[in-house]
Amino acid sequence: MSSVEKDNDGFYTPSAAAPAPAATAEGSSTPAKEEKADENDKSDLINSTFEVTVTLADQQVDPNSPLYSAKSFEQLGLHEDLLKGIYAMGFSKPSKIQERALPLLLSNPATNMIGQSQSGTGKTAAFVLTMLSRIDYSINKPQALCLAPSRELARQIMSVVINMGKFTQVQTEYAIKENLPKSATHVTAQIIVGTPGTMYDLLRRKVIDTSELKVFVLDEADNMLDQDGLGDQTLRVKKCVLFSTRYKQIREILNSHPFSMLPRGPKTPQIILFSATFPDHVRQFADKFAPGANKIELQKNELSVDSIRQFYMDCKNEEHKYEILVTLYTLLTIGQSIIFCQHRHTADRISQKMTAEGHKVASLHGAKDATERDRIIDNFRNGKEKVLITTNVIARGIDIMQVNMVVNYDLPLMNERGGNKSEDTRPDIETYIHRIGRTGRFGRKGISINFVHDRKTWLQMEEIEKATGKIIVRIETNDLDMMEEKMKKALK
Numbered sequence: 001m002s003s004v005e006k007d008n009d010g011f012y013t014p015s016a017a018a019p020a021p022a023a024t025a026e027g028s029s030t031p032a033k034e035e036k037a038d039e040n041d042k043s044d045l046i047n048s049t050f051e052v053t054v055t056l057a058d059q060q061v062d063p064n065s066p067l068y069s070a071k072s073f074e075q076l077g078l079h080e081d082l083l084k085g086i087y088a089m090g091f092s093k094p095s096k097i098q099e100r101a102l103p104l105l106l107s108n109p110a111t112n113m114i115g116q117s118q119s120g121t122g123k124t125a126a127f128v129l130t131m132l133s134r135i136d137y138s139i140n141k142p143q144a145l146c147l148a149p150s151r152e153l154a155r156q157i158m159s160v161v162i163n164m165g166k167f168t169q170v171q172t173e174y175a176i177k178e179n180l181p182k183s184a185t186h187v188t189a190q191i192i193v194g195t196p197g198t199m200y201d202l203l204r205r206k207v208i209d210t211s212e213l214k215v216f217v218l219d220e221a222d223n224m225l226d227q228d229g230l231g232d233q234t235l236r237v238k239k240c241v242l243f244s245t246r247y248k249q250i251r252e253i254l255n256s257h258p259f260s261m262l263p264r265g266p267k268t269p270q271i272i273l274f275s276a277t278f279p280d281h282v283r284q285f286a287d288k289f290a291p292g293a294n295k296i297e298l299q300k301n302e303l304s305v306d307s308i309r310q311f312y313m314d315c316k317n318e319e320h321k322y323e324i325l326v327t328l329y330t331l332l333t334i335g336q337s338i339i340f341c342q343h344r345h346t347a348d349r350i351s352q353k354m355t356a357e358g359h360k361v362a363s364l365h366g367a368k369d370a371t372e373r374d375r376i377i378d379n380f381r382n383g384k385e386k387v388l389i390t391t392n393v394i395a396r397g398i399d400i401m402q403v404n405m406v407v408n409y410d411l412p413l414m415n416e417r418g419g420n421k422s423e424d425t426r427p428d429i430e431t432y433i434h435r436i437g438r439t440g441r442f443g444r445k446g447i448s449i450n451f452v453h454d455r456k457t458w459l460q461m462e463e464i465e466k467a468t469g470k471i472i473v474r475i476e477t478n479d480l481d482m483m484e485e486k487m488k489k490a491l492k
């Protein structure tokens with residue numbers, strides 16, 4: 001049986017086991033430290049720094065900023081090798097979520113965590129450092145699994161694991177389509193990062209043995225647990241994991257004390273859930289998924305960072321939306337920008353049309369094959385492409401500092417989440433928050449522009465404004481100079 005993997009842009013595609021590929025440059029396997037560092041240089045997934053206008057006022061010393069911390073990384077009890085990795089990445093102080101979460105994540109006995117913090121505030125480092133801290137480097141067995149909703153995000157997380165762990169002996173593997181582990185029977189890597197369908201497939205076929213598992217992370221946890229999203233597949237992964245650890249516990253007890261009583265509760269790995277959003281309907285489920293968790297939560301009015309200025313443009317109709325986008329092209333290429341559409345075919349259509357008219361844009365969505373997806377996102381990451389037209393597939397987690405503009409060509413709607421809600425035209429508030437969070441990373445300035453073109457879309461935007469508590473300012477579409485001036489001012 002081949003499992004089914006659901007992309008974040010709402011489509012199911014089979015994730016049958018593909019033949020194991022040769023090791024790739026993005027860290028599908030990391031046999032030796034030297035090789036790893038070298039591979040990193042080549043893949044350069046998170047290091048591109050071209051043309052970034054960093055306007056970081058020192059938010060890390062402002063107690064009201066999500067980037068603030070009263071502590072240093074040394075005070076968080078991290079191993080020296082990890083401190084070296086952190087400093088090599090250019091981090092000097094922890095952010096608020098790192099300062100608050102890491103002591104809880106690293107304390108013993110290990111306790112589950114449900115952590116919420118705005119997009120771009122450093123959640124990845126918090127869970128990556130936990131994985132790297134908890135594994136026993138002398139054991140060549142999987143000890144930390146991390147699930148993410150898209151292959152792009154899984155690759156990015158892997159890049160952080162490899163960079164932060166570059167002074168350790170960590171070995172890593174992917175569980176994503178077409179980057180399957182080199183060994184078809186037995187994974188020896190300690191950290192595995194992947195998407196839930198492929199991870200489940202590898203667990204089910206016992207290619208991944210989780211009897212030594214210490215940490216189980218869900219990044220973008222609300223999306224990973226949502227029954228309209230990836231919830232079923234994530235649950236299956238968890239069941240496999242729990243079965244395996246419980247089985248090992250029973251075996252150990254019976255081997256040493258054949259007549260002893262079995263302990264009541266199963267010995268489970270530490271479960272870590274992180275996201276910028278935890279809507280009410282997922283919160284209860286998250287509590288069950290990560291029982292007894294320490295919690296770090298945001299208030300509803302704190303969901304997005306203030307450094308992202310939000311605008312809207314009144315378009316006359318669908319065709320006018322396209323015209324405005326083309327008019328914006330010069331502004332879109334000042335830094336880098338991501339244009340979000342509702343459907344794959346819209347993303348393709350717009351990008352084909354703009355390309356034919358001489359503009360340089362790329363499109364990315366879940367219908368493209370894995371190699372092409374990797375090539376497109378890597379080109380965007382290293383600045384070869386400046387404008388990316390896409391679907392919700394990269395709405396979450398993708399961290400590219402140079403992105404200073406996000407355009408919601410179509411507003412995100414609940415019916416894109418899947419299920420049978422094709423009539424549901426309510427705005428998808430969480431996806432909106434994640435989409436605009438692709439800009440304004442770690443204190444940078446960014447702007448988001450929503451296109452509205454009729455009463456329905458206007459009301460949807462109003463609902464978003466109410467739910468997020470942030471004002472969305474109108475920009476005139478017929479005064480180009482004023483538009484440019486307003487937008488440049490917002491980015492200063």
Ligand SMILES: Nc1ncnc2c1ncn2[C@@H]1O[C@H](COP(=O)(O)OP(=O)(O)OP(=O)(O)O)[C@@H](O)[C@H]1O
Nearest residue numbers: 091093094095119120121122123124276397399442
């Ligand atoms: N302490 C730090 N000092 C400097 N930069 C940091 C620090 N922590 C994280 N960063 C950088 O901030 C950026 C955003 O971090 P990260 O991607 O972990 O955010 P996130 O909270 O997971 O966002 P999202 O909700 O969008 O997934 C990254 O480029 C990361 O390298």
